[in-house]
Amino acid sequence: MKSTVKLIVAVAVIAAAVAAGYWWGMQSSAITKDKLSEALSSNKKILYYRNPMGLPDTSPVPKKDSMGMDYLPVYEGEEPPSDSPVVKISSEKIQKLGVRTEVATLRELIRTVRAVATVQVNERQLYSVTPKFEGWIQRLYVNSTGQSVKKGEALMEVYSPELITAQHEYLIARRGVHHGELHHGNEGGLEVSASMARLAESALQRLRNWDISETELQRLRQEGKVSQSFIFRSRTKGVVLEKPSIEGKRFMPGETLYQIADLSSVWVLADVFEQDLGLIQPGQKTTIRVDAYPDKIFNGEVAFIYPTITPETRTAIVRIVLPNPDGLLKPAMYARVEFASIPSKDKVLTIPDSAVLDTGIRRVVLVDLGAGRFEPRTVKLGMHADGYAEVLGGLKAGEAVVVKANFLIDAESNFKSALSSFEQSTQDSTAHEQKTEPGLQAEKSSPMRHRGEGTIKAIDFAHATVTLAHSPIASLQWPAMVMDFRLLEPALLQSLKPGQQINFEITEESAGEFVIVHIQPADASPADRSHRGH
Structure with missing residues (x-):
């Protein structure tokens, strides 16, 4: 009996839901048709279509939801109020700015460590000439x-009383041996000969x-004969x-007179940040480039990871041994190392790196909501590759997130002023920012940026x-x-070149990076700086 009652109740609920859905669909369809007729008569422009059930998804073209109900058109002047900081841009302005978007997708990131x-000289092939x-x-x-120098090549000729004395001792002893051999029948002569030997x-x-050579x-x-001088020869090529x-x-x-290095192989010492260690x-493949030979790639392997961290730079030294048969690599050259991915x-x-706007406090992307609407959203990022x-x-x-044209929000502008540049109405954008972004002015004054100056040694446009x-x-x-x-x-690289003196600002994107x-x-002139900042 109880099971029968439950079955009847369930059937009644399902029937009511179907009826309600049908009624809502008919009402929505009627509302849509009425609003469409009203819009056509008043020549209002349709901005986009919203979900009939009040869900946040929208569409730039007419469509139906999963229950078959029509999406509702939203006309000019009828946008629903919203507390979200949505930026609205006209299609003309989107085209003028060259806004481009890309969809957030799942992919296999291949992490490449660069340093x-x-x-440096191979310490195992470094020799000193020390008398x-x-x-x-x-x-x-x-x-x-x-x-x-070649192995065995003469380096210098020296005079030393100690060497002359040692030669005299040898020649006297050798004559004593010869004299003993002439009198080998005499017992005393044999003893003298052995002592002289x-x-x-x-x-x-x-x-x-x-270190007198065998020669x-x-x-x-x-x-x-006693030689008054001796010649020092090199023990190795180098x-x-x-x-x-x-x-x-x-x-x-003990005094060093020459220091000779065999440069047929060299060490490349890379400074690797601790978060990449x-x-x-050991044994990992590497590719190495130097500015002197930009078209050449040198291949090597990790030979040793030093056991300590440099406190000032938070880096560890990684040693790579490279063959150098042609002598192209010179000690003290700068190099760029890329470790196997x-x-x-x-x-x-x-998402692409170019989609991220870093305020110094948080990382923000502009999400494309369709119909010229973009929502700034804070994201949490992990590794980059x-x-x-x-x-x-x-x-x-x-x-979808904006990947091009968001460079208008640059290092000299806070997020609030950047949003106002997207608004069609300065007055509306100001009111919108005061409502949705009250904390951004504090971000502008945040002491999270660090200024420096230096010289550009190299530019990698492929990896920005x-x-x-x-x-x-x-x-x-x-x-x-x-x-x-x-x-x-990456667009900031276009005006830069190696050897240029620059001023820059950096922020900490992640721990130590x-x-x-x-x-x-x-x-740069003041006008240039003003232009770059906006």
Whole structure:
């Protein structure tokens, strides 16, 4: 009995819902037809069509919802009041500004780590010519820094009383050995011969310990004459990095007379920010570029990750060993390193970097609602890669955001003034901003931007990044250094070139990651600066 009653009640509810839906649909259709007739008679312009059930979705063309009800037209002057800070732009202005949108989509982000670096001498192929005895330089065969030398090549000729004494000891001992051999039948002669042999070997070993080459020792054995000077030869091929030696100079044991480096391989030391260290591992492939050879790519592998962080820059040094058979890479060269990409584990919601407006406090995008309406919306971003940013909150897949023409909201303007530039009526836009954006003036005065000056070392238009050699930034307690920065607005790069002196402003986009929000030549006139700011 109870089950029968429940069934009857359920059927009654369903029937009532169907009837209500049918009635609402008929009413909506009637309302739509009545309003359409009224609009045609009064020549009102239809702005867009709204959902008949009061949902927020709209359409620029007539359509039906899932229940078959017609969307309701909204005419000029009949826009419903709204508390949301929606920006309205005429179609003419959209076309004039060149507004372009892109849909937020799921994609696999491939994170690429880039870093600035310097070329350094391979420490394992660095040699010093350091005598172990006292003497004087009589002649230099290699007499300039930067000169290339071969293994075994003569470097200098030296005079040393200690070397002469050691030669005399060897020759006397060798004659003693010879004399003992002539009297080998005499027991005393054999003992003398053995003693002289030990003395001769001791004298030779002393000369070897002093790094006298086997060539010089062989000459001493063959000629049997004391040489007043000896020639120092290079133990390896390489390039002379230091040459404090000069002819006639007196040197002491342990004094460096030459420093020679084998540059057939070099080290590239990259400064990697600590938030990127988790993406770096030994053996990882890298591509390296230098300004001297922009058309060349050098390939290497991560050899070592240094175990400490530089406190001033929050970076760690990553060492890459590069073969350098042609000697193109020179110590102290600047380089740009790109580490092999690491794809994200799953597809993530993304938007183009150019869609993001950074106020210094929050990150905002303009969502296209259709019919010339744009809603500024705060978003939470994650990783950046290949010109796209991961969206962690604030957007849904399929929503369209403005990716071009939002550069009108630049580093010198706050968000409120930017919204007013989109309004067709200055009076309406001012009232709208006072209602919906009361906190934006505070954002303008927020001390979150850091100013600096420096020189452009390189520009990467493909990734909207610039390499700067900047002066110390006091507000961040940064020393002068060379760093890569990403620009929030790639269009700012068009007027820049390597070697240019610039002033810039940066904000912290995420923990330890700073981006440029404003950049201009250091010699820009006040008019230029005013133009750039607006």
